[in-house]
Amino acid sequence: DGGITQSPKYLFRKEGQNVTLSCEQNLNHDAMYWYRQDPGQGLRLIYYSQIVNDFQKGDIAEGYSVSREKKESFPLTVTSAQKNPTAFYLCASSTGQGNTEAFFGQGTRLTVV
Amino acid sequence: SQKIEQNSEALNIQEGKTATLTCNYTNYSPAYLQWYRQDPGRGPVFLLLIRENEKEKRKERLKVTFDTTLKQSLFHITASQPADSATYLCALGDTGRRALTFGSGTRLQVQP
Numbered sequence: 260d261g262g263i264t265q266s267p268k269y270l271f272r273k274e275g276q277n278v279t280l281s282c283e284q285n286l287n288h289d290a291m292y293w294y295r296q297d298p299g300q301g302l303r304l305i306y307y308s309q310i311v312n313d314f315q316k317g318d319i320a321e322g323y324s325v326s327r328e329k330k331e332s333f334p335l336t337v338t339s340a341q342k343n344p345t346a347f348y349l350c351a352s353s354t355g356q357g358n359t360e361a362f363f364g365q366g367t368r369l370t371v372v
Numbered sequence: 373s374q375k376i377e378q379n380s381e382a383l384n385i386q387e388g389k390t391a392t393l394t395c396n397y398t399n400y401s402p403a404y405l406q407w408y409r410q411d412p413g414r415g416p417v418f419l420l421l422i423r424e425n426e427k428e429k430r431k432e433r434l435k436v437t438f439d440t441t442l443k444q445s446l447f448h449i450t451a452s453q454p455a456d457s458a459t460y461l462c463a464l465g466d467t468g469r470r471a472l473t474f475g476s477g478t479r480l481q482v483q484p
Contacts (some may be wrong), residue, residue, distance in 0.1 A: 363415030
């Protein structure tokens with residue numbers, strides 16, 4: 260089955276630690292995205308990538324880092340510099356041609372303890 | 373700055389009625405607009421896309437309108453069912469950034 264997979268579903272992190280969220284897709288999509296969702300709010304764009312080995316900052320990139328070494332994978336690292344990391348993180352992919360739908364993973368809920 | 377507004381209050385309707393959700397935007401000239409459904413604790417699922425040169429799109433019980441003069445999209449669910457209860461998000465896209473900008477969503481509750 261084609262799709263986009265995020266892992267883990269739940270993640271707990273101690274303050275001051277970096278943590279990496281996984282996102283893998285087998286849809287052969289060029290573009291991948293990371294969004295953050297806080298309770299009662301919409302999705303805010305963290306980073307996006309239109310092609311392998313290239314990515315751009317979104318609206319709230321501070322405290323986050325990404326890599327795009329393979330077409331299928333777009334991991335997100337939440338660094339200790341992120342002041343309020345507790346949130347629901349969503350990864351998505353699309354053909355990148357514009358005018359096309361985005362396919363989302365099931366999300367990772369990160370909690371700082 | 374760009375702003376997308378969706379009614380933050382939940383919409384409660386009776387089963388069988390038509391639900392109408394609104395998406396307004398400012399300081400934006402989108403090339404297209406999309407609607408997604410999101411269930412609690414899950415990722416959004418795509419429903420419909422409408423382009424700037426289209427006025428209306430339909431898919432089964434769903435209908436979307438797009439008025440670029442009013443800077444507004446309306447999303448209708450006819451003959452609503454309790455299973456339609458979810459949060460509905462509108463998202464705008466342009467030919468530049470190629471990443472969608474989302475509204476905060478409206479929660480729909482369909483009462484049996």
